Amino acid sequence: MKEEKTYLSSERESFNHLTAARRVERSVYFSNNKKDFAWMGENVPCQTACPALTNIPGYIYTDYQERYGRSYEINRYVNILPGVLGRICSRPCELACRHGWPGFGEPVAICHLKRVASDFKPEGHRIEEFMFGPSGKKVAVVGSGPAGLGAAHDLAIFGHRVTIYEALERPGGMLRYGIPEFRLPRDILDVEISNILRLGVDLHAGVRVGKDIKLEELLRSYDAVVLTAGTYSPNKLGIKGETLDHVYSGLDFMMDANSGKDVFVGSKVLVVGGGYTAMDCARTSMRLGARRVIINILTTEDYITVNRDELNEVKTENVEIRGLVSIEQVDRSGNSLGVRFKRNRLGGYSEKGERLAVPIKGSDFTDDADSVIYAVGQRPEISFVKSVLRLDKGNMITYDRSSFATDVKGLFVAGDFGTGASTVIESIASGRNAAWAIDRYLADRTRRKKVVRFEKYAEKQRERAWDFIPRQAMPTLPVKERVDQVEVELGLNMTLGKEEAKRCYLCYLKFEIDVPRCIYCRYCIDVCPTNCIHTTKDVITEDDGKQRLVVTDKWNEVSAIVIDNNNCIRCGNCKKVCPVECIDVVKVELIEQDVEV
Amino acid sequence: MPKKAFKYVIIGDGHAGNSAAKTLREGNRDAEIIIISSKPTHYFDHSLLANFLLDKKDITSLYLYPYTWYKENNIRLRLNQTVTKVIPDKHQLILAHNERIHYDRLLVASGAKPKLPESLSRYKSLLTVFTDAVEALKLRERLGKLKHVTMVGGDCIGLHLAGAMLKLGKSVTFVLNEYNFWPLEYDEAVKDKLIESLKKKHIEVIADDITTEIVKDGTGLNVMTKNGKIIKTDLAFLTSGMVPNIDFLDGSGIDVQTGILVDEYMHTSAQDIWAAGECATVYYPELKDYRQTTGEINAKVLGNISARNMLEEKKVVSLAEPGKITIEGEDFITYGWKGFSIDI
Numbered sequence: 001m002k003e004e005k006t007y008l009s010s011e012r013e014s015f016n017h018l019t020a021a022r023r024v025e026r027s028v029y030f031s032n033n034k035k036d037f038a039w040m041g042e043n044v045p046c047q048t049a050c051p052a053l054t055n056i057p058g059y060i061y062t063d064y065q066e067r068y069g070r071s072y073e074i075n076r077y078v079n080i081l082p083g084v085l086g087r088i089c090s091r092p093c094e095l096a097c098r099h100g101w102p103g104f105g106e107p108v109a110i111c112h113l114k115r116v117a118s119d120f121k122p123e124g125h126r127i128e129e130f131m132f133g134p135s136g137k138k139v140a141v142v143g144s145g146p147a148g149l150g151a152a153h154d155l156a157i158f159g160h161r162v163t164i165y166e167a168l169e170r171p172g173g174m175l176r177y178g179i180p181e182f183r184l185p186r187d188i189l190d191v192e193i194s195n196i197l198r199l200g201v202d203l204h205a206g207v208r209v210g211k212d213i214k215l216e217e218l219l220r221s222y223d224a225v226v227l228t229a230g231t232y233s234p235n236k237l238g239i240k241g242e243t244l245d246h247v248y249s250g251l252d253f254m255m256d257a258n259s260g261k262d263v264f265v266g267s268k269v270l271v272v273g274g275g276y277t278a279m280d281c282a283r284t285s286m287r288l289g290a291r292r293v294i295i296n297i298l299t300t301e302d303y304i305t306v307n308r309d310e311l312n313e314v315k316t317e318n319v320e321i322r323g324l325v326s327i328e329q330v331d332r333s334g335n336s337l338g339v340r341f342k343r344n345r346l347g348g349y350s351e352k353g354e355r356l357a358v359p360i361k362g363s364d365f366t367d368d369a370d371s372v373i374y375a376v377g378q379r380p381e382i383s384f385v386k387s388v389l390r391l392d393k394g395n396m397i398t399y400d401r402s403s404f405a406t407d408v409k410g411l412f413v414a415g416d417f418g419t420g421a422s423t424v425i426e427s428i429a430s431g432r433n434a435a436w437a438i439d440r441y442l443a444d445r446t447r448r449k450k451v452v453r454f455e456k457y458a459e460k461q462r463e464r465a466w467d468f469i470p471r472q473a474m475p476t477l478p479v480k481e482r483v484d485q486v487e488v489e490l491g492l493n494m495t496l497g498k499e500e501a502k503r504c505y506l507c508y509l510k511f512e513i514d515v516p517r518c519i520y521c522r523y524c525i526d527v528c529p530t531n532c533i534h535t536t537k538d539v540i541t542e543d544d545g546k547q548r549l550v551v552t553d554k555w556n557e558v559s560a561i562v563i564d565n566n567n568c569i570r571c572g573n574c575k576k577v578c579p580v581e582c583i584d585v586v587k588v589e590l591i592e593q594d595v596e597v
Numbered sequence: 598m599p600k601k602a603f604k605y606v607i608i609g610d611g612h613a614g615n616s617a618a619k620t621l622r623e624g625n626r627d628a629e630i631i632i633i634s635s636k637p638t639h640y641f642d643h644s645l646l647a648n649f650l651l652d653k654k655d656i657t658s659l660y661l662y663p664y665t666w667y668k669e670n671n672i673r674l675r676l677n678q679t680v681t682k683v684i685p686d687k688h689q690l691i692l693a694h695n696e697r698i699h700y701d702r703l704l705v706a707s708g709a710k711p712k713l714p715e716s717l718s719r720y721k722s723l724l725t726v727f728t729d730a731v732e733a734l735k736l737r738e739r740l741g742k743l744k745h746v747t748m749v750g751g752d753c754i755g756l757h758l759a760g761a762m763l764k765l766g767k768s769v770t771f772v773l774n775e776y777n778f779w780p781l782e783y784d785e786a787v788k789d790k791l792i793e794s795l796k797k798k799h800i801e802v803i804a805d806d807i808t809t810e811i812v813k814d815g816t817g818l819n820v821m822t823k824n825g826k827i828i829k830t831d832l833a834f835l836t837s838g839m840v841p842n843i844d845f846l847d848g849s850g851i852d853v854q855t856g857i858l859v860d861e862y863m864h865t866s867a868q869d870i871w872a873a874g875e876c877a878t879v880y881y882p883e884l885k886d887y888r889q890t891t892g893e894i895n896a897k898v899l900g901n902i903s904a905r906n907m908l909e910e911k912k913v914v915s916l917a918e919p920g921k922i923t924i925e926g927e928d929f930i931t932y933g934w935k936g937f938s939i940d941i
């Protein structure tokens with residue numbers, strides 16, 4: 001049977017025709033220049049938007065190459081829990097994805113492709129860790145949520161002896177006790193946590209710092225202590241009826257439900273709040289037997305933090321969303337609850353950029369419910385550190401945001417415990433960054449740094465036709481089968497995954513015209529679909545390292561034809577038509593590198 | 598009363614837009630009034646569209662106003678021109694051919710478009726919509742070749758169209774489920790009544806099932822459902838309800854919640870911009886609630902109220918009289934439609 005000629009096989013074929021010398025030639029260059037960091041920041045928007053700075057084009061391209069193990073590892077270098085995040089990440093990358101910019105279509109399903117790597121990595125896939133030698137230092141990590149796991153992982157890599165103290169029975173924090181299993185299967189979580197513990201990290205679960213062991217004692221016994229105890233104190237509504245039976249905070253509700261406790265919801269549930277916890281509470285209520293669940297949000301769907309896919313699943317499960325309402329009070333009315341609301345108008349924006357809601361006078365209305373769940377945010381539970389640490393006006397711990405250090409020598413803070421509730425990926429990044437800062441404190445020097453890596457590519461890696469592939473939908477369980485904790489999202493299969501991976505523009509590829517070789521024929525300008533190639537007078541480098549083109553249409557002023565990579569979709573049309581082959585493709589990646597003494 | 602030289606621009610040439618244009622002209626004889634529409638034909642009665650298939654009448658028979666009416670009233674009609682962007686800060690619109698139009702006061706009355714369920718988005722090119730005169734003309738030309746049609750969903754347009762198709766001797770299949778039945782609530786009572794009524798008319802009804810795939814089969818189509826049913830058909834109509842046609846407002850900063858959010862004076866969140874008709878989500882003080890309105894009656898009322906507010910009359914919106922849909926002799930209340938019977 002004749003083998004189908006794919007893009008990849010033809011790529012390999014062309015490689016095989018090269019001489020041995022050309023085959024081993026690999027031109028790689030590392031840079032610390034701020035201009036190159038600025039290029040990365042501006043031109044790879046997904047990676048820049050990711051708090052952990054995941055090399056997204058890198059892992060998507062390896063997904064496309066069906067090198068799933070490699071793709072998983074590219075993820076793991078920085079975000080340590082790819083199987084988890086491939087399911088529940090809040091996806092700031094997708095909001096920034098160039099494919100989602102006006103006129104370019106929908107963003108790439110970056111998160112789903114992370115899961116593809118996790119789902120299809122080979123059985124017995126080898127985890128890559130690059131361990132430093134033992135440092136002889138001991139570090140205690142308080143809390144085993146995403147920030148604690150991130151910190152523990154990197155501290156162990158740095159060669160420190162790490163012990164995690166977890167107040168609850170099992171590790172994972174909000175990943176285990178906040179997120180429902182139908183979104184995050186526990187076997188995936190367990191495997192990825194065990195990969196961290198296998199680095200020699202000790203876990204003391206069921207030990208509450210402040211009660212079972214004093215913080216002062218940890219400070220005496222360890223060279224450093226990092227507090228990553230999350231946010232376990234739910235925000236209150238401050239309204240009448242908040243403490244009535246069957247009125248729950250979202251946090252308590254989810255923790256009880258996820259711990260397997262018997263939680264009453266009744267037939268009709270009103271959920272208040274517009275975040276992921278509110279969505280989880282609503283979907284969990286449906287699984288606990290509620291027949292009607294209404295999520296009440298202050299503003300509109302446009303201004304809530306959950307992504308479109310999640311909102312779609314919520315609605316698919318017949319949960320209703322009621323926008324522009326404020327809860328006023330809850331009363332007991334016989335066996336049910338009477339909940340008074342006001343309608344809202346959209347107002348201006350808060351200092352944080354959140355959209356405000358303004359109640360409409362005289363618009364009160366009452367709805368009844370069997371239970372009410374309010375999920376309006378949560379805060380750190382700080383009682384056990386009050387005696388040791390300084391608090392700010394907002395009752396949050398005072399610490400240095402860059403060094404993660406508190407006023408107490410050897411005591412650090414990371415993740416939501418310091419900043420207040422954030423996302424899983426932000427917490428992991430915060431935990432890892434804190435680990436680097438702690439290592440600097442313990443080793444008294446910087447042992448890891450970020451650099452920009454350049455590698456010249458002979459090919460353009462992708463086809464223009466791939467720009468028109470629609471975003472591949474995530475297959476999900478039919479609503480009727482969504483019972484108990486069966487996972488709802490089924491994952492893209494290899495075919496869908498590969499199709500989706502093709503959509504990525506691979507923004508880490510830098511297309512550059514080599515000016516001395518350019519003959520100014522302008523063919524590239526003619527075939528460019530985004531008008532990103534310009535005749536320019538000058539290229540100015542700003543103080544922050546960003547480059548600005550001074551465009552001109554007067555031929556006597558033109559000094560070069562330049563590709564504005566920020567508007568380039570890496571289609572390769574220009575490279576294809578260039579008669580003198582003066583357009584180079586370079587892969588630019590942000591990587592972590594050891595710093596020798 | 599606003600200044601004489603005001604320039605009112607209306608996006609949309611439906612009931613709301615025309616009702617507003619008429620009111621604006623009555624209220625200000627000297628103002629410049631422009632209606633911009635992406636459609637090539639002007640204002641007509643949508644409820645006549647299905648019956649248009651049955652007779653040989655000219656398309657002009659559908660028009661509610663002759664072209665001369667616009668001339669007489671000094672209303673400039675710009676047909677076949679699509680608004681791609683609204684820039685409230687500059688009081689400007691941008692059309693698809695890059696022309697910029699200034700307005701002093703703007704009414705968005707861009708109506709609604711057929712709702713395409715996400716699962717069917719890849720089959721868009723195989724689905725036929727039936728919402729304007731051009732689509733009706735095209736369909737009338739093809740009628741002779743059609744033996745069987747399928748309605749994907751059960752909205753009012755689909756029910757109207759099915760009635761016409763039956764009269765033309767075509768056989769009809771409906772694929773219905775709770776997500777694409779509109780504008781009535783799909784409760785068991787309505788569902789049973791509707792299915793009974795349709796079946797009596799020899800219409801095949803596939804209930805509680807979802808269209809999952811549509812593939813070409815020679816000159817026809819195979820419509821496949823989740824439960825494994827394959828319907829061999831000549832044409833598949835998208836009749837799963839409507840959604841506000843407001844994509845061109847992306848990036849304008851105008852607040853939306855399904856439709857464009859307007860207060861009780863039909864004013865949007867942007868200065869000097871009002872919205873009316875099926876594209877608007879209106880706050881009704883008498884309901885203490887927002888409502889997405891549908892149908893001709895609401896559109897006319899809302900267009901009129903918007904115009905009066907654009908003329909600075911401070912008119913608060915009120916609910917239009919509800920209509921009714923009669924199925925098997927039983928009336929079901931619906932808001933915004935004049936009312937019709939499927940007891941054909």
